Structure formats: C-alpha cells, structure tokens
Amino acid sequence: MTGSDGSGPALIGALKDFNAHWERTAAVWHDAARARFEEDFIRELTESVRSAANAVGQIEVLLNQIRRDCS
Amino acid sequence: MSQRPARIESPEVIKELRNRFVILDQACRSLLMSCYADVQDARQQLRTERPLFWKHEVRRREEALAAAKQELARARLAAERGVRFAGVDEQRAVERAKQRLEEAERKLQAVGRWAVLLDQKADKLLGPVNALLILLDQQTPQAMSRLDLMLDHLEEYFRPIPGDAT
Numbered sequence: 001m002t003g004s005d006g007s008g009p010a011l012i013g014a015l016k017d018f019n020a021h022w023e024r025t026a027a028v029w030h031d032a033a034r035a036r037f038e039e040d041f042i043r044e045l046t047e048s049v050r051s052a053a054n055a056v057g058q059i060e061v062l063l064n065q066i067r068r069d070c071s
Numbered sequence: 072m073s074q075r076p077a078r079i080e081s082p083e084v085i086k087e088l089r090n091r092f093v094i095l096d097q098a099c100r101s102l103l104m105s106c107y108a109d110v111q112d113a114r115q116q117l118r119t120e121r122p123l124f125w126k127h128e129v130r131r132r133e134e135a136l137a138a139a140k141q142e143l144a145r146a147r148l149a150a151e152r153g154v155r156f157a158g159v160d161e162q163r164a165v166e167r168a169k170q171r172l173e174e175a176e177r178k179l180q181a182v183g184r185w186a187v188l189l190d191q192k193a194d195k196l197l198g199p200v201n202a203l204l205i206l207l208d209q210q211t212p213q214a215m216s217r218l219d220l221m222l223d224h225l226e227e228y229f230r231p232i233p234g235d236a237t
Contacts, residue, residue: 007102007103007105007106010098010102011098011099011102011103014094014095014098014099014102015095017091017094017095018091018092018094018095021087021088021091022088022091025084025087025088028079028080028081028084029078029079029080029084029085030078030079031078031079033221034079037214037217037218040213040214040217041210041213041214041217044206044210045095045206045210048199048202048203048206049095049099049203051199051202051203052099052103052199052200052202052203054199055196055197055198055199055200056102056103056106056200058196059106059109059110059193059196059197059200060106062189062192062193062196063109063110063113066113066117066185066189069178069181069185070116070117070121070125070178070181070182070185
C-alpha cells in the first residue's frame with residue numbers, strides 16, 4: 001500500500017501560499033469587487049480546503065494503521 | 072461588477088491572482104486525487120492481495136510448525152533410545168513456529184476486519200474531499216471568468232489614450 005503522508009499539511013501549505021498572496025493584494029486592490037470576490041470565492045474555498053485537509057489527515061492515519069496491522 | 076471606479080493599481084495584480092488561483096486549484100486536485108488513489112489502492116489490496124498473501128502465509132507457517140513438531144518428535148524418540156536428548160533447540164523452534172503461525176492468523180483476521188472498516192470509514196472521510204473537488208469544479212471556472220472580465224475592463228482602463236503624452 002502506498003502512502004499519502006503529508007497531503008493534509010501540503011493542502012494547508014498551498015492554501016496559506018494563496019491566502020498570503022490574497023492578503024498582499026489588499027495593498028493595491030481595495031474596492032467592492034475585491035470584497036465580493038472574497039465573499040464569493042475565497043471564504044468558501046478556504047473553509048473547504050481546511051475541511052478536506054483535516055479529512056485527508058485522518059485518512060492518512062487510518063491507512064498507516066492498516067499498513068501496520070496488515071503487513 | 073461594481074459601478075464604482077475600480078481601486079486597483081495595475082492589471083498585473085489580477086493576472087498574478089489568477090495564476091495563484093490556478094496553482095491552488097491544481098495543487099488541491101493533485102493532492103486530493105493522490106488521497107483517493109491511496110484509499111482505492113488500500114481497498115483493492117485488502118480485498119485481493121493481502122488476504123491471498125496471509126492465507127498463503129498461514130498455510131506455509133502451518134507446514135513449518137508441522138515440520139518443527141516432527142523434528143521435536145524425532146529428538147524425543149532419539150532421547151528414549153538413549154541418545155543424548157537435544158530437544159531444547161527443537162522445542163524453541165516449535166514455539167517460534169507457533170508464534171509465527173499465530174501472527175499470520177491475526178494478520179489474516181485484521182485484513183478481513185479492515186476491509187469492512189475501511190469501506191465504512193473512507194466513505195465518511197472522503198466526504199470533505201469530494202466536497203472540495205465539486206467546489207473546485209464549480210467555482211474555479213467562475214472565478215477565472217470573473218477575473219478575466221475584470222482584466223478586460225482594467226486593460227481597457229489602463230490603455231494609454233493615443234496622443235495623450237501625460
């Protein structure tokens with residue numbers, strides 16, 4: 001069985017990179033369009049990535065346990 | 072689109088954001104698909120390769136135990152005939168063979184148990200993974216369209232007016 005060790009943290013890392021860039025845009029882009037973009041896309045995406053990263057982490061723990069028990 | 076003037080210093084900001092969005096989308100998809108593949112791989116192995124392996128090991132270790140017991144019986148027989156009893160090693164070999172057989176039996180049981188448990192748990196845990204993939208399928212194209220539209224407007228706004236030297 002192959003491993004997917006670290007996919008959860010990698011997802012969080014990718015999200016952090018994106019969010020850091022998003023925050024930097026605030027200095028040069030500050031209008032209603034930005035606020036609406038955040039409301040329509042960024043917030044839900046952030047929550048969904050965090051939730052998926054948590055699930056992926058639990059899956060990795062589960063698969064590691066299976067590897068230990070069945071190998 | 073807001074009817075108020077855009078407060079943005081350059082279209083490059085939107086271009087870079089668009090790039091970053093695509094990178095995030097691709098990173099998420101790649102990691103999630105890898106997670107899916109690992110779960111599918113584990114399911115497949117628990118249904119096919121692992122049970123076969125451990126069934127084979129149980130048989131092999133049963134045979135090894137039987138052989139070890141035979142060796143012990145031979146040693147005991149030799150002792151009864153007056154040959155110096157040298158059954159200590161043979162007794163240890165039997166114990167080791169028993170332990171190895173018990174281990175294989177435990178592993179075989181674990182494989183069966185995990186095959187059922189993984190199906191139950193993975194379906195629940197893959198829920199948020201599915202949700203993110205669906206969200207990316209729906210929202211990434213929408214976000215790209217919105218940013219592309221903004222870029223069109225901004226490039227028009229920032230385009231130098233012919234003859235305007237300022």
